[in-house]
Amino acid sequence: MAKTVNIGVIGTGSISFAHLDAYAAHPDVKLVAVADMNAERAAETARKYNAERSYSNVSELLADPQIDAVSICTWNNTHADLAIQAIRAGKHVLVEKPLSRTVEEALRVQEAVRSSDRILQVGFVRRFDPNAQLLKRFAELGEFGELYYAKASNLRRLGNPGGWFADVARSGGGPLIDIGVHVIDLIWYLMGKPKPVSVSGNVYHKLGNRSNVQGLSFYKAADYDASLNTVEDLANAVIRFENGASLLVDVSFTLHASKDESFVKLFGTKGGFEVDPEVKIATEKHDIMVNIAPQTDDKGFNFAKAFQEEIAHFVASVQNGTEPLSPVEDGVAVMKMLRAVYESAEKGIEIRLD
Ligand SMILES: NC(=O)c1ccc[n+]([C@@H]2O[C@H](COP(=O)([O-])OP(=O)(O)OC[C@H]3O[C@@H](n4cnc5c(N)ncnc54)[C@H](O)[C@@H]3O)[C@@H](O)[C@H]2O)c1
Known part of the structure:
Protein backbone atom coordinates (compact mmCIF):
# COMPACT_ATOMS: atom_id res chain seq x y z
CA MET A 1 0.00 0.00 0.00
CA ALA A 2 1.13 3.55 -0.72
CA LYS A 3 2.42 5.48 2.25
CA THR A 4 -0.56 7.85 2.32
CA VAL A 5 -3.66 6.38 3.95
CA ASN A 6 -6.91 7.76 2.55
CA ILE A 7 -9.47 8.14 5.29
CA GLY A 8 -13.24 8.40 5.55
CA VAL A 9 -14.95 9.39 8.79
CA ILE A 10 -18.45 8.02 9.40
CA GLY A 11 -20.54 10.02 11.86
CA THR A 12 -19.61 13.67 12.32
CA GLY A 13 -21.02 14.31 15.79
CA SER A 14 -19.24 15.20 19.02
CA ILE A 15 -16.44 12.61 19.17
CA SER A 16 -15.65 12.71 15.46
CA PHE A 17 -13.68 15.91 16.07
CA ALA A 18 -11.14 14.04 18.20
CA HIS A 19 -10.61 11.68 15.23
CA LEU A 20 -10.61 14.46 12.65
CA ASP A 21 -8.12 16.61 14.58
CA ALA A 22 -5.78 13.64 14.93
CA TYR A 23 -6.08 12.68 11.24
CA ALA A 24 -5.51 16.33 10.25
CA ALA A 25 -2.28 16.39 12.26
CA HIS A 26 -0.98 13.10 10.79
CA PRO A 27 1.55 13.55 7.97
CA ASP A 28 0.60 10.28 6.18
CA VAL A 29 -3.15 10.84 6.15
CA LYS A 30 -5.44 12.34 3.57
CA LEU A 31 -9.00 12.90 4.71
CA VAL A 32 -11.02 12.07 1.61
CA ALA A 33 -14.63 12.09 2.78
CA VAL A 34 -17.00 12.22 5.71
CA ALA A 35 -20.54 10.84 6.06
CA ASP A 36 -23.43 11.55 8.39
CA MET A 37 -27.14 10.99 7.98
CA ASN A 38 -27.39 14.65 8.92
CA ALA A 39 -26.27 15.94 5.50
CA GLU A 40 -25.73 19.49 6.71
CA ARG A 41 -23.51 18.33 9.58
CA ALA A 42 -21.49 16.17 7.18
CA ALA A 43 -21.06 19.03 4.69
CA GLU A 44 -20.07 21.49 7.40
CA THR A 45 -17.49 19.04 8.77
CA ALA A 46 -16.11 18.39 5.27
CA ARG A 47 -15.64 22.14 4.82
CA LYS A 48 -13.98 22.55 8.21
CA TYR A 49 -11.51 19.71 7.67
CA ASN A 50 -11.00 20.12 3.91
CA ALA A 51 -12.45 16.74 3.02
CA GLU A 52 -13.08 16.44 -0.72
CA ARG A 53 -16.50 14.82 -0.39
CA SER A 54 -19.34 14.55 2.09
CA TYR A 55 -22.09 11.93 2.00
CA SER A 56 -25.42 11.61 3.78
CA ASN A 57 -25.45 7.90 2.98
CA VAL A 58 -22.71 5.73 4.49
CA SER A 59 -22.99 3.16 1.67
CA GLU A 60 -21.83 5.81 -0.78
CA LEU A 61 -18.75 6.57 1.30
CA LEU A 62 -17.99 2.85 1.56
CA ALA A 63 -18.31 2.49 -2.22
CA ASP A 64 -15.75 5.27 -2.70
CA PRO A 65 -12.73 3.42 -4.13
CA GLN A 66 -10.27 6.10 -3.03
CA ILE A 67 -10.88 5.37 0.66
CA ASP A 68 -8.58 2.85 2.37
CA ALA A 69 -9.80 3.07 5.95
CA VAL A 70 -12.63 4.51 8.03
CA SER A 71 -13.35 5.71 11.54
CA ILE A 72 -16.83 4.76 12.72
CA CYS A 73 -18.08 7.48 15.10
CA THR A 74 -21.82 6.82 15.03
CA TRP A 75 -24.31 5.60 17.65
CA ASN A 76 -23.58 2.26 19.32
CA ASN A 77 -26.49 0.49 17.60
CA THR A 78 -24.86 1.08 14.20
CA HIS A 79 -21.30 0.00 15.04
CA ALA A 80 -21.62 -3.70 14.23
CA ASP A 81 -23.48 -3.38 10.93
CA LEU A 82 -21.35 -0.49 9.69
CA ALA A 83 -18.11 -2.24 10.69
CA ILE A 84 -19.16 -5.40 8.83
CA GLN A 85 -20.28 -3.37 5.81
CA ALA A 86 -16.97 -1.48 5.80
CA ILE A 87 -14.89 -4.67 6.08
CA ARG A 88 -16.86 -6.24 3.22
CA ALA A 89 -16.27 -3.09 1.17
CA GLY A 90 -12.53 -3.66 1.68
CA LYS A 91 -11.92 -0.86 4.18
CA HIS A 92 -9.83 -1.05 7.35
CA VAL A 93 -11.85 0.02 10.38
CA LEU A 94 -11.33 1.99 13.56
CA VAL A 95 -14.61 1.64 15.44
CA GLU A 96 -15.46 3.74 18.47
CA LYS A 97 -16.08 2.01 21.78
CA PRO A 98 -18.08 0.03 22.63
CA LEU A 99 -17.58 -2.42 19.75
CA SER A 100 -21.35 -3.02 19.73
CA ARG A 101 -24.39 -3.18 21.98
CA THR A 102 -24.50 -6.93 22.45
CA VAL A 103 -22.23 -9.98 22.50
CA GLU A 104 -24.04 -11.39 19.46
CA GLU A 105 -23.27 -8.25 17.44
CA ALA A 106 -19.65 -8.29 18.61
CA LEU A 107 -19.25 -11.92 17.50
CA ARG A 108 -20.68 -11.08 14.07
CA VAL A 109 -18.05 -8.34 13.68
CA GLN A 110 -15.32 -10.74 14.80
CA GLU A 111 -16.41 -13.30 12.21
CA ALA A 112 -16.37 -10.67 9.45
CA VAL A 113 -12.89 -9.49 10.44
CA ARG A 114 -11.52 -13.02 10.68
CA SER A 115 -12.81 -13.94 7.25
CA SER A 116 -11.17 -10.89 5.69
CA ASP A 117 -7.66 -9.51 5.38
CA ARG A 118 -8.70 -6.14 6.79
CA ILE A 119 -7.68 -4.59 10.10
CA LEU A 120 -10.21 -3.64 12.75
CA GLN A 121 -9.11 -1.60 15.75
CA VAL A 122 -11.50 -1.01 18.64
CA GLY A 123 -11.38 2.58 19.93
CA PHE A 124 -10.16 1.75 23.44
CA VAL A 125 -8.50 5.14 23.58
CA ARG A 126 -7.40 4.86 27.22
CA ALA A 306 -4.39 9.66 23.55
CA PHE A 307 -6.49 10.18 20.42
CA GLN A 308 -3.40 11.18 18.44
CA GLU A 309 -1.66 8.00 19.59
CA GLU A 310 -4.73 5.88 18.85
CA ILE A 311 -5.02 7.29 15.33
CA ALA A 312 -1.25 7.05 14.70
CA HIS A 313 -1.38 3.39 15.76
CA PHE A 314 -4.33 2.71 13.45
CA VAL A 315 -2.59 4.37 10.49
CA ALA A 316 0.63 2.42 11.17
CA SER A 317 -1.32 -0.86 11.48
CA VAL A 318 -2.95 -0.17 8.10
CA GLN A 319 0.37 0.77 6.50
CA ASN A 320 2.24 -2.25 7.87
CA GLY A 321 -0.60 -4.78 7.87
CA THR A 322 -0.02 -5.50 11.57
CA GLU A 323 -2.54 -6.45 14.24
CA PRO A 324 -3.66 -3.44 16.27
CA LEU A 325 -3.13 -3.12 20.03
CA SER A 326 -6.91 -3.31 20.53
CA PRO A 327 -8.11 -6.03 18.14
CA VAL A 328 -11.69 -7.20 17.62
CA GLU A 329 -11.18 -10.12 20.04
CA ASP A 330 -10.65 -7.63 22.87
CA GLY A 331 -13.82 -5.80 21.89
CA VAL A 332 -15.69 -9.09 22.16
CA ALA A 333 -14.13 -9.96 25.54
N1 LIG B 1 -13.56 7.36 22.95
C1 LIG B 1 -14.23 8.24 23.66
O1 LIG B 1 -13.72 8.79 24.64
C2 LIG B 1 -15.63 8.57 23.26
C3 LIG B 1 -16.25 9.74 23.76
C4 LIG B 1 -17.55 10.01 23.33
C5 LIG B 1 -18.22 9.16 22.47
N2 LIG B 1 -17.61 8.02 22.03
C6 LIG B 1 -18.30 7.08 21.13
O2 LIG B 1 -18.40 7.67 19.84
C7 LIG B 1 -19.64 7.31 19.22
C8 LIG B 1 -20.38 8.59 18.83
O3 LIG B 1 -20.60 9.39 19.98
P1 LIG B 1 -20.87 10.97 19.86
O4 LIG B 1 -20.77 11.52 21.22
O5 LIG B 1 -20.02 11.55 18.78
O6 LIG B 1 -22.41 10.97 19.40
P2 LIG B 1 -23.14 12.11 18.55
O7 LIG B 1 -24.58 11.84 18.67
O8 LIG B 1 -22.62 13.45 18.96
O9 LIG B 1 -22.65 11.85 17.05
C9 LIG B 1 -23.01 10.69 16.33
C10 LIG B 1 -23.25 11.07 14.88
O10 LIG B 1 -23.51 9.87 14.15
C11 LIG B 1 -24.54 10.14 13.20
N3 LIG B 1 -25.16 8.86 12.86
C12 LIG B 1 -25.76 7.98 13.70
N4 LIG B 1 -26.15 6.89 13.04
C13 LIG B 1 -25.79 7.07 11.74
C14 LIG B 1 -25.89 6.27 10.56
N5 LIG B 1 -26.46 5.06 10.58
N6 LIG B 1 -25.41 6.77 9.41
C15 LIG B 1 -24.84 7.99 9.37
N7 LIG B 1 -24.68 8.78 10.45
C16 LIG B 1 -25.15 8.31 11.62
C17 LIG B 1 -25.46 11.12 13.91
O11 LIG B 1 -26.24 11.86 12.99
C18 LIG B 1 -24.45 12.00 14.67
O12 LIG B 1 -24.07 13.12 13.92
C19 LIG B 1 -20.39 6.45 20.25
O13 LIG B 1 -20.22 5.10 19.95
C20 LIG B 1 -19.72 6.78 21.58
O14 LIG B 1 -19.76 5.70 22.48
C21 LIG B 1 -16.33 7.73 22.39
Whole structure:
Protein backbone atom coordinates (compact mmCIF):
# COMPACT_ATOMS: atom_id res chain seq x y z
CA MET A 1 0.00 0.00 0.00
CA ALA A 2 1.13 3.55 -0.72
CA LYS A 3 2.42 5.48 2.25
CA THR A 4 -0.56 7.85 2.32
CA VAL A 5 -3.66 6.38 3.95
CA ASN A 6 -6.91 7.76 2.55
CA ILE A 7 -9.47 8.14 5.29
CA GLY A 8 -13.24 8.40 5.55
CA VAL A 9 -14.95 9.39 8.79
CA ILE A 10 -18.45 8.02 9.40
CA GLY A 11 -20.54 10.02 11.86
CA THR A 12 -19.61 13.67 12.32
CA GLY A 13 -21.02 14.31 15.79
CA SER A 14 -19.24 15.20 19.02
CA ILE A 15 -16.44 12.61 19.17
CA SER A 16 -15.65 12.71 15.46
CA PHE A 17 -13.68 15.91 16.07
CA ALA A 18 -11.14 14.04 18.20
CA HIS A 19 -10.61 11.68 15.23
CA LEU A 20 -10.61 14.46 12.65
CA ASP A 21 -8.12 16.61 14.58
CA ALA A 22 -5.78 13.64 14.93
CA TYR A 23 -6.08 12.68 11.24
CA ALA A 24 -5.51 16.33 10.25
CA ALA A 25 -2.28 16.39 12.26
CA HIS A 26 -0.98 13.10 10.79
CA PRO A 27 1.55 13.55 7.97
CA ASP A 28 0.60 10.28 6.18
CA VAL A 29 -3.15 10.84 6.15
CA LYS A 30 -5.44 12.34 3.57
CA LEU A 31 -9.00 12.90 4.71
CA VAL A 32 -11.02 12.07 1.61
CA ALA A 33 -14.63 12.09 2.78
CA VAL A 34 -17.00 12.22 5.71
CA ALA A 35 -20.54 10.84 6.06
CA ASP A 36 -23.43 11.55 8.39
CA MET A 37 -27.14 10.99 7.98
CA ASN A 38 -27.39 14.65 8.92
CA ALA A 39 -26.27 15.94 5.50
CA GLU A 40 -25.73 19.49 6.71
CA ARG A 41 -23.51 18.33 9.58
CA ALA A 42 -21.49 16.17 7.18
CA ALA A 43 -21.06 19.03 4.69
CA GLU A 44 -20.07 21.49 7.40
CA THR A 45 -17.49 19.04 8.77
CA ALA A 46 -16.11 18.39 5.27
CA ARG A 47 -15.64 22.14 4.82
CA LYS A 48 -13.98 22.55 8.21
CA TYR A 49 -11.51 19.71 7.67
CA ASN A 50 -11.00 20.12 3.91
CA ALA A 51 -12.45 16.74 3.02
CA GLU A 52 -13.08 16.44 -0.72
CA ARG A 53 -16.50 14.82 -0.39
CA SER A 54 -19.34 14.55 2.09
CA TYR A 55 -22.09 11.93 2.00
CA SER A 56 -25.42 11.61 3.78
CA ASN A 57 -25.45 7.90 2.98
CA VAL A 58 -22.71 5.73 4.49
CA SER A 59 -22.99 3.16 1.67
CA GLU A 60 -21.83 5.81 -0.78
CA LEU A 61 -18.75 6.57 1.30
CA LEU A 62 -17.99 2.85 1.56
CA ALA A 63 -18.31 2.49 -2.22
CA ASP A 64 -15.75 5.27 -2.70
CA PRO A 65 -12.73 3.42 -4.13
CA GLN A 66 -10.27 6.10 -3.03
CA ILE A 67 -10.88 5.37 0.66
CA ASP A 68 -8.58 2.85 2.37
CA ALA A 69 -9.80 3.07 5.95
CA VAL A 70 -12.63 4.51 8.03
CA SER A 71 -13.35 5.71 11.54
CA ILE A 72 -16.83 4.76 12.72
CA CYS A 73 -18.08 7.48 15.10
CA THR A 74 -21.82 6.82 15.03
CA TRP A 75 -24.31 5.60 17.65
CA ASN A 76 -23.58 2.26 19.32
CA ASN A 77 -26.49 0.49 17.60
CA THR A 78 -24.86 1.08 14.20
CA HIS A 79 -21.30 0.00 15.04
CA ALA A 80 -21.62 -3.70 14.23
CA ASP A 81 -23.48 -3.38 10.93
CA LEU A 82 -21.35 -0.49 9.69
CA ALA A 83 -18.11 -2.24 10.69
CA ILE A 84 -19.16 -5.40 8.83
CA GLN A 85 -20.28 -3.37 5.81
CA ALA A 86 -16.97 -1.48 5.80
CA ILE A 87 -14.89 -4.67 6.08
CA ARG A 88 -16.86 -6.24 3.22
CA ALA A 89 -16.27 -3.09 1.17
CA GLY A 90 -12.53 -3.66 1.68
CA LYS A 91 -11.92 -0.86 4.18
CA HIS A 92 -9.83 -1.05 7.35
CA VAL A 93 -11.85 0.02 10.38
CA LEU A 94 -11.33 1.99 13.56
CA VAL A 95 -14.61 1.64 15.44
CA GLU A 96 -15.46 3.74 18.47
CA LYS A 97 -16.08 2.01 21.78
CA PRO A 98 -18.08 0.03 22.63
CA LEU A 99 -17.58 -2.42 19.75
CA SER A 100 -21.35 -3.02 19.73
CA ARG A 101 -24.39 -3.18 21.98
CA THR A 102 -24.50 -6.93 22.45
CA VAL A 103 -22.23 -9.98 22.50
CA GLU A 104 -24.04 -11.39 19.46
CA GLU A 105 -23.27 -8.25 17.44
CA ALA A 106 -19.65 -8.29 18.61
CA LEU A 107 -19.25 -11.92 17.50
CA ARG A 108 -20.68 -11.08 14.07
CA VAL A 109 -18.05 -8.34 13.68
CA GLN A 110 -15.32 -10.74 14.80
CA GLU A 111 -16.41 -13.30 12.21
CA ALA A 112 -16.37 -10.67 9.45
CA VAL A 113 -12.89 -9.49 10.44
CA ARG A 114 -11.52 -13.02 10.68
CA SER A 115 -12.81 -13.94 7.25
CA SER A 116 -11.17 -10.89 5.69
CA ASP A 117 -7.66 -9.51 5.38
CA ARG A 118 -8.70 -6.14 6.79
CA ILE A 119 -7.68 -4.59 10.10
CA LEU A 120 -10.21 -3.64 12.75
CA GLN A 121 -9.11 -1.60 15.75
CA VAL A 122 -11.50 -1.01 18.64
CA GLY A 123 -11.38 2.58 19.93
CA PHE A 124 -10.16 1.75 23.44
CA VAL A 125 -8.50 5.14 23.58
CA ARG A 126 -7.40 4.86 27.22
CA ARG A 127 -4.88 2.18 26.22
CA PHE A 128 -3.13 4.72 24.01
CA ASP A 129 -2.72 7.33 26.75
CA PRO A 130 1.05 7.83 27.20
CA ASN A 131 0.71 7.20 30.96
CA ALA A 132 -1.14 3.94 30.38
CA GLN A 133 1.65 2.86 28.04
CA LEU A 134 4.29 3.85 30.59
CA LEU A 135 2.60 1.81 33.32
CA LYS A 136 2.00 -1.12 30.97
CA ARG A 137 5.72 -1.19 30.26
CA PHE A 138 6.53 -1.12 33.98
CA ALA A 139 3.99 -3.91 34.61
CA GLU A 140 5.47 -6.08 31.85
CA LEU A 141 8.94 -5.53 33.32
CA GLY A 142 7.65 -7.01 36.59
CA GLU A 143 7.73 -3.75 38.57
CA PHE A 144 4.43 -4.48 40.34
CA GLY A 145 4.70 -8.26 40.69
CA GLU A 146 1.35 -10.02 40.41
CA LEU A 147 -1.51 -7.55 39.91
CA TYR A 148 -4.33 -9.07 41.96
CA TYR A 149 -6.72 -6.22 42.70
CA ALA A 150 -7.98 -3.19 40.82
CA LYS A 151 -10.46 -0.49 41.54
CA ALA A 152 -11.96 2.14 39.28
CA SER A 153 -14.57 4.83 39.63
CA ASN A 154 -15.93 7.21 37.07
CA LEU A 155 -18.70 8.97 38.90
CA ARG A 156 -20.36 11.91 37.22
CA ARG A 157 -22.71 13.79 39.48
CA LEU A 158 -24.32 15.31 36.37
CA GLY A 159 -23.44 13.95 32.93
CA ASN A 160 -26.10 12.03 31.05
CA PRO A 161 -25.20 13.05 27.45
CA GLY A 162 -28.85 12.70 26.38
CA GLY A 163 -30.20 11.87 22.91
CA TRP A 164 -29.20 8.41 21.71
CA PHE A 165 -26.88 7.88 24.74
CA ALA A 166 -29.99 7.88 26.95
CA ASP A 167 -32.00 5.61 24.65
CA VAL A 168 -31.17 2.00 25.54
CA ALA A 169 -32.30 0.78 22.12
CA ARG A 170 -29.57 2.81 20.44
CA SER A 171 -26.88 2.83 23.14
CA GLY A 172 -27.26 -0.63 24.68
CA GLY A 173 -27.02 0.89 28.16
CA GLY A 174 -25.98 3.89 30.22
CA PRO A 175 -22.79 4.77 32.11
CA LEU A 176 -21.62 1.15 32.23
CA ILE A 177 -21.43 0.69 28.46
CA ASP A 178 -20.47 4.32 27.82
CA ILE A 179 -17.79 5.15 30.40
CA GLY A 180 -17.42 1.90 32.37
CA VAL A 181 -16.19 0.32 29.15
CA HIS A 182 -13.10 2.58 29.23
CA VAL A 183 -11.96 1.76 32.75
CA ILE A 184 -12.87 -1.93 32.64
CA ASP A 185 -10.92 -2.30 29.41
CA LEU A 186 -7.98 -0.28 30.70
CA ILE A 187 -7.64 -2.35 33.87
CA TRP A 188 -8.10 -5.64 32.04
CA TYR A 189 -5.40 -4.60 29.55
CA LEU A 190 -2.99 -3.39 32.25
CA MET A 191 -3.52 -6.64 34.19
CA GLY A 192 -2.38 -8.57 31.11
CA LYS A 193 -5.86 -9.60 29.93
CA PRO A 194 -6.62 -12.38 32.45
CA LYS A 195 -9.59 -14.60 31.60
CA PRO A 196 -12.79 -13.28 33.27
CA VAL A 197 -14.69 -16.09 35.03
CA SER A 198 -17.51 -14.42 36.94
CA VAL A 199 -19.33 -11.14 37.21
CA SER A 200 -21.64 -9.72 39.84
CA GLY A 201 -23.26 -6.35 39.20
CA ASN A 202 -25.95 -3.88 40.15
CA VAL A 203 -27.55 -1.14 38.11
CA TYR A 204 -29.86 1.59 39.37
CA HIS A 205 -32.45 3.78 37.69
CA LYS A 206 -33.09 6.14 40.58
CA LEU A 207 -32.45 9.75 39.62
CA GLY A 208 -33.39 10.02 35.94
CA ASN A 209 -31.27 12.36 33.82
CA ARG A 210 -31.72 15.39 36.08
CA SER A 211 -32.09 17.72 33.11
CA ASN A 212 -33.72 20.13 35.57
CA VAL A 213 -30.33 20.94 37.14
CA GLN A 214 -28.88 24.30 36.14
CA GLY A 215 -25.43 25.86 36.32
CA LEU A 216 -23.22 22.88 35.40
CA SER A 217 -22.09 21.96 31.88
CA PHE A 218 -21.30 18.46 30.61
CA TYR A 219 -20.58 16.38 27.45
CA LYS A 220 -23.64 16.11 25.22
CA ALA A 221 -24.64 14.17 22.11
CA ALA A 222 -24.73 16.30 18.96
CA ASP A 223 -28.53 15.96 19.00
CA TYR A 224 -29.01 16.56 22.70
CA ASP A 225 -32.50 15.69 23.82
CA ALA A 226 -33.43 15.15 27.44
CA SER A 227 -37.00 14.02 26.79
CA LEU A 228 -36.16 10.31 26.69
CA ASN A 229 -34.10 8.41 29.26
CA THR A 230 -34.23 4.62 29.46
CA VAL A 231 -30.68 3.92 30.70
CA GLU A 232 -29.34 3.28 34.20
CA ASP A 233 -27.84 6.20 36.11
CA LEU A 234 -25.45 4.10 38.24
CA ALA A 235 -23.76 0.72 37.83
CA ASN A 236 -21.26 -1.20 39.94
CA ALA A 237 -19.62 -4.57 39.51
CA VAL A 238 -17.09 -7.07 40.76
CA ILE A 239 -15.32 -9.05 38.05
CA ARG A 240 -13.31 -12.11 39.06
CA PHE A 241 -10.57 -13.53 36.86
CA GLU A 242 -9.24 -17.06 36.42
CA ASN A 243 -5.91 -16.12 38.06
CA GLY A 244 -7.77 -15.01 41.21
CA ALA A 245 -7.47 -11.27 40.50
CA SER A 246 -10.55 -9.11 40.99
CA LEU A 247 -11.79 -5.77 39.72
CA LEU A 248 -14.23 -3.47 41.49
CA VAL A 249 -15.83 -0.70 39.46
CA ASP A 250 -18.56 1.92 39.75
CA VAL A 251 -19.73 4.45 37.19
CA SER A 252 -22.55 6.95 37.00
CA PHE A 253 -24.24 9.45 34.72
CA THR A 254 -25.66 11.12 37.79
CA LEU A 255 -25.43 10.71 41.53
CA HIS A 256 -25.94 12.83 44.63
CA ALA A 257 -22.19 13.22 45.03
CA SER A 258 -20.40 16.39 46.14
CA LYS A 259 -18.06 16.23 43.13
CA ASP A 260 -17.17 14.16 40.10
CA GLU A 261 -14.73 11.39 40.86
CA SER A 262 -12.49 9.47 38.51
CA PHE A 263 -9.70 7.09 39.43
CA VAL A 264 -8.07 3.88 38.25
CA LYS A 265 -5.89 1.98 40.73
CA LEU A 266 -4.16 -1.37 40.47
CA PHE A 267 -2.47 -3.26 43.28
CA GLY A 268 0.24 -5.90 42.96
CA THR A 269 2.51 -8.00 45.16
CA LYS A 270 5.55 -5.76 44.56
CA GLY A 271 3.88 -2.42 44.02
CA GLY A 272 0.71 -0.65 43.06
CA PHE A 273 -0.12 2.29 40.84
CA GLU A 274 -2.71 4.90 40.01
CA VAL A 275 -3.36 5.94 36.44
CA ASP A 276 -5.97 8.57 37.26
CA PRO A 277 -6.16 11.33 38.26
CA GLU A 278 -2.35 11.40 38.29
CA VAL A 279 0.29 8.71 37.79
CA LYS A 280 1.63 7.47 41.10
CA ILE A 281 3.48 4.29 41.99
CA ALA A 282 3.45 2.90 45.53
CA THR A 283 6.07 0.41 46.64
CA GLU A 284 8.55 -0.45 49.37
CA LYS A 285 12.29 0.23 49.48
CA HIS A 286 14.63 -0.89 52.27
CA ASP A 287 11.71 -1.38 54.72
CA ILE A 288 10.21 2.00 53.88
CA MET A 289 6.99 2.58 51.95
CA VAL A 290 7.66 4.99 49.09
CA ASN A 291 5.53 6.71 46.50
CA ILE A 292 7.12 7.34 43.13
CA ALA A 293 5.94 10.02 40.72
CA PRO A 294 7.23 9.45 37.17
CA GLN A 295 8.50 12.71 35.72
CA THR A 296 6.96 13.19 32.30
CA ASP A 297 5.09 15.99 30.54
CA ASP A 298 1.81 14.10 30.84
CA LYS A 299 0.35 14.63 34.28
CA GLY A 300 -3.06 12.98 34.01
CA PHE A 301 -5.09 11.45 31.19
CA ASN A 302 -4.33 13.53 28.11
CA PHE A 303 -7.43 13.19 25.93
CA ALA A 304 -6.04 14.83 22.76
CA LYS A 305 -2.71 13.01 22.96
CA ALA A 306 -4.39 9.66 23.55
CA PHE A 307 -6.49 10.18 20.42
CA GLN A 308 -3.40 11.18 18.44
CA GLU A 309 -1.66 8.00 19.59
CA GLU A 310 -4.73 5.88 18.85
CA ILE A 311 -5.02 7.29 15.33
CA ALA A 312 -1.25 7.05 14.70
CA HIS A 313 -1.38 3.39 15.76
CA PHE A 314 -4.33 2.71 13.45
CA VAL A 315 -2.59 4.37 10.49
CA ALA A 316 0.63 2.42 11.17
CA SER A 317 -1.32 -0.86 11.48
CA VAL A 318 -2.95 -0.17 8.10
CA GLN A 319 0.37 0.77 6.50
CA ASN A 320 2.24 -2.25 7.87
CA GLY A 321 -0.60 -4.78 7.87
CA THR A 322 -0.02 -5.50 11.57
CA GLU A 323 -2.54 -6.45 14.24
CA PRO A 324 -3.66 -3.44 16.27
CA LEU A 325 -3.13 -3.12 20.03
CA SER A 326 -6.91 -3.31 20.53
CA PRO A 327 -8.11 -6.03 18.14
CA VAL A 328 -11.69 -7.20 17.62
CA GLU A 329 -11.18 -10.12 20.04
CA ASP A 330 -10.65 -7.63 22.87
CA GLY A 331 -13.82 -5.80 21.89
CA VAL A 332 -15.69 -9.09 22.16
CA ALA A 333 -14.13 -9.96 25.54
CA VAL A 334 -15.02 -6.57 27.02
CA MET A 335 -18.55 -6.79 25.64
CA LYS A 336 -18.97 -10.17 27.41
CA MET A 337 -17.99 -8.55 30.73
CA LEU A 338 -20.32 -5.58 30.22
CA ARG A 339 -23.32 -7.70 29.26
CA ALA A 340 -22.67 -9.99 32.22
CA VAL A 341 -22.94 -6.99 34.57
CA TYR A 342 -26.37 -6.16 33.11
CA GLU A 343 -27.46 -9.80 33.25
CA SER A 344 -26.27 -10.16 36.84
CA ALA A 345 -28.12 -7.01 37.86
CA GLU A 346 -31.30 -8.13 36.11
CA LYS A 347 -31.30 -11.65 37.59
CA GLY A 348 -29.80 -10.76 40.96
CA ILE A 349 -27.18 -13.51 40.68
CA GLU A 350 -23.51 -13.92 39.83
CA ILE A 351 -22.92 -14.75 36.17
CA ARG A 352 -20.29 -17.30 35.16
CA LEU A 353 -18.38 -16.62 31.95
CA ASP A 354 -16.83 -19.39 29.85
N1 LIG B 1 -13.56 7.36 22.95
C1 LIG B 1 -14.23 8.24 23.66
O1 LIG B 1 -13.72 8.79 24.64
C2 LIG B 1 -15.63 8.57 23.26
C3 LIG B 1 -16.25 9.74 23.76
C4 LIG B 1 -17.55 10.01 23.33
C5 LIG B 1 -18.22 9.16 22.47
N2 LIG B 1 -17.61 8.02 22.03
C6 LIG B 1 -18.30 7.08 21.13
O2 LIG B 1 -18.40 7.67 19.84
C7 LIG B 1 -19.64 7.31 19.22
C8 LIG B 1 -20.38 8.59 18.83
O3 LIG B 1 -20.60 9.39 19.98
P1 LIG B 1 -20.87 10.97 19.86
O4 LIG B 1 -20.77 11.52 21.22
O5 LIG B 1 -20.02 11.55 18.78
O6 LIG B 1 -22.41 10.97 19.40
P2 LIG B 1 -23.14 12.11 18.55
O7 LIG B 1 -24.58 11.84 18.67
O8 LIG B 1 -22.62 13.45 18.96
O9 LIG B 1 -22.65 11.85 17.05
C9 LIG B 1 -23.01 10.69 16.33
C10 LIG B 1 -23.25 11.07 14.88
O10 LIG B 1 -23.51 9.87 14.15
C11 LIG B 1 -24.54 10.14 13.20
N3 LIG B 1 -25.16 8.86 12.86
C12 LIG B 1 -25.76 7.98 13.70
N4 LIG B 1 -26.15 6.89 13.04
C13 LIG B 1 -25.79 7.07 11.74
C14 LIG B 1 -25.89 6.27 10.56
N5 LIG B 1 -26.46 5.06 10.58
N6 LIG B 1 -25.41 6.77 9.41
C15 LIG B 1 -24.84 7.99 9.37
N7 LIG B 1 -24.68 8.78 10.45
C16 LIG B 1 -25.15 8.31 11.62
C17 LIG B 1 -25.46 11.12 13.91
O11 LIG B 1 -26.24 11.86 12.99
C18 LIG B 1 -24.45 12.00 14.67
O12 LIG B 1 -24.07 13.12 13.92
C19 LIG B 1 -20.39 6.45 20.25
O13 LIG B 1 -20.22 5.10 19.95
C20 LIG B 1 -19.72 6.78 21.58
O14 LIG B 1 -19.76 5.70 22.48
C21 LIG B 1 -16.33 7.73 22.39
